[in-house]
Amino acid sequence: MRASSLLIHTLREPPADAVLASHKMMLRAGLVSKLGSGLYNMLPMGLRVFRKIENIIREEMNAAGGQEFVMPILIPAELWETSGRWNAMGKEMFRIKDRHETWNVLGPTHEESFTDAMKGILKSYRDLPVNVYQIHTKFRDEIRPRFGVMRSREFVMKDAYSFHKDEECLGRTYQVMRKAYRNIFGRLGLETIPVEADTGTMGGSRSEEFMVPSEVGEETLLISAGKKYFSNQEKTPFVAGKVEKPPALVKSAKKHHTPNAKSIEDVARFLGVSSVHLAKALIYRVGESYVLVFIRGDRAVNDVKLKNALGGEEFRAATEDEVRSLGFVPGFIGPGHVPEGMRIIQDSSIESGRPYVVGANEVDHHRSGHVFEANPDARDVALAVEGDRSPMGDGVLHAIKGIEVGHIFQLGTKYTKAFGVSVLDESGRPLTPIMGCYGIGVQRTMAAIIEQNHDEKGIAWPVSACPFEVVLVSITKGEEEEQKVAALYQKLQKAGLDVLWDDRDLRPGVKFADAELIGYPVRVTVGKTFFESGKLEIQLRKTGEKVETTPAEMVKTIRNLTRSLKRKHPPKKR
Ligand code: ATP
Ligand code: MG
Numbered sequence: 258m259r260a261s262s263l264l265i266h267t268l269r270e271p272p273a274d275a276v277l278a279s280h281k282m283m284l285r286a287g288l289v290s291k292l293g294s295g296l297y298n299m300l301p302m303g304l305r306v307f308r309k310i311e312n313i314i315r316e317e318m319n320a321a322g323g324q325e326f327v328m329p330i331l332i333p334a335e336l337w338e339t340s341g342r343w344n345a346m347g348k349e350m351f352r353i354k355d356r357h358e359t360w361n362v363l364g365p366t367h368e369e370s371f372t373d374a375m376k377g378i379l380k381s382y383r384d385l386p387v388n389v390y391q392i393h394t395k396f397r398d399e400i401r402p403r404f405g406v407m408r409s410r411e412f413v414m415k416d417a418y419s420f421h422k423d424e425e426c427l428g429r430t431y432q433v434m435r436k437a438y439r440n441i442f443g444r445l446g447l448e449t450i451p452v453e454a455d456t457g458t459m460g461g462s463r464s465e466e467f468m469v470p471s472e473v474g475e476e477t478l479l480i481s482a483g484k485k486y487f488s489n490q491e492k493t494p495f496v497a498g499k500v501e502k503p504p505a506l507v508k509s510a511k512k513h514h515t516p517n518a519k520s521i522e523d524v525a526r527f528l529g530v531s532s533v534h535l536a537k538a539l540i541y542r543v544g545e546s547y548v549l550v551f552i553r554g555d556r557a558v559n560d561v562k563l564k565n566a567l568g569g570e571e572f573r574a575a576t577e578d579e580v581r582s583l584g585f586v587p588g589f590i591g592p593g594h595v596p597e598g599m600r601i602i603q604d605s606s607i608e609s610g611r612p613y614v615v616g617a618n619e620v621d622h623h624r625s626g627h628v629f630e631a632n633p634d635a636r637d638v639a640l641a642v643e644g645d646r647s648p649m650g651d652g653v654l655h656a657i658k659g660i661e662v663g664h665i666f667q668l669g670t671k672y673t674k675a676f677g678v679s680v681l682d683e684s685g686r687p688l689t690p691i692m693g694c695y696g697i698g699v700q701r702t703m704a705a706i707i708e709q710n711h712d713e714k715g716i717a718w719p720v721s722a723c724p725f726e727v728v729l730v731s732i733t734k735g736e737e738e739e740q741k742v743a744a745l746y747q748k749l750q751k752a753g754l755d756v757l758w759d760d761r762d763l764r765p766g767v768k769f770a771d772a773e774l775i776g777y778p779v780r781v782t783v784g785k786t787f788f789e790s791g792k793l794e795i796q797l798r799k800t801g802e803k804v805e806t807t808p809a810e811m812v813k814t815i816r817n818l819t820r821s822l823k824r825k826h827p828p829k830k831r
Contacts, residue, residue: 295402483651591616716776
């Protein structure tokens, strides 16, 4: 394609609200433009990359046995009532009423639609397993749309769903999809780390998120020193390990005057003991009732674990007034005054039979020597952090930040049961299929590629996901020189290379800056030297490597260079 007939909309400066490199560069390179909060136009230059990513995903899904669908984005609310998610989804789901006063959903995900569609299709165990997918628009009314297309309100997801007769079969497809994900991200030149993820209350047994390690990632990953354990911090079990013996003050059953010491740190400092000897008490409001959580003083509560412990119910910290209404003293909550019937969750970091310092339920007072009874309902609701022990026993955990680009999930029968999907098994008895689901965000993947492949001048796309593989930048005077470049352009096209000829009537500096910003993997420069000596310059965007060549050797040189690029920059595997 000729640049003179393509909309190239590069900007010198990124808009002030862009923070991430990928967000800035997608706007500056004219790949996307903003329509509104969390809404982006995909411009022609960006769409070329988007389509390449989409096609790689499609090829790998098809190779994994997936069958492609396209489903309505608008979904009758009835389906969401059937699954129970009409109430469970909260404000993130867009809901619209049609002219007949009927509620509909703008699909944030499509478990309901696919389960409903498959209900009408699946008849017998012979129809299983089956793996279906679409690459289509999703809507989520994110509380904070940000980072450009990374967290937007409308985006495209590849979402796949598989149906099985038993767990073993689901396990096999899960592995096939896991491999397909590795292939997709590998082909896109993206380094990803699959980590254990929370399965929530969906009844799922296994789930992994594919994370792109990045300092700008919103997720925290905990990785063990021995590289045996990889997980999202939301999911990581807390391994308490050995705690130092309680000092005499902690052992003695006494009330202590602790003026103005409300926080754990204050109390520990005031009493001169480590916060591991304190038990923190936290009160949460869950629906119409309250829950009291006891956790070791040095630990924070992991909200995802707590939500799971509460059976998936939403919760929030109780207000001071609510705490008072329960008969507790805010800042000095402790065991002893617990109202009848109030649910207590004792975190497993609290050791039974061991003394702790606790709140005395009296202003400015704490008590030492409180021993918690063995709690058969002890739960792990503590947030594991860097430096904690690996659940696999291979050293301590190390934390890194990551961007979640994909998610694979063993779902169980939540949806098939709710929708009454039933097939006949080998002996003619009804069987409820077990499901898996698998997502990849297309635009987020595109942005993650930029996060991993850029420098101060712009993007450095991998060959597999780029707007054009080769940019031919020409600096010509007159028709005769123009013709010579046209011949080179045709030669590149004939060789099957995806080439953009920057034939725009602009200063060379502007064309070079654009080429570096937009980040085509290969640049062929044709200027004065070429017209004088017949020599061309080929440059790799990623490495800056430059090679001089002749028109006859041009295609071969490009191929060798891009091949070397793949070898030099293979995605890291684990
Ligand atoms: P997050 O925790 O980042 O909100 P999620 O757990 O809600 O993600 P899933 O429901 O697993 O995401 O969706 C599958 C994929 O869709 C994600 O891995 C991500 O690539 C993409 N995705 C999810 N939400 C968004 C969004 N708001 N904007 C762009 N892509 C998104
Ligand atoms: Mg989300």
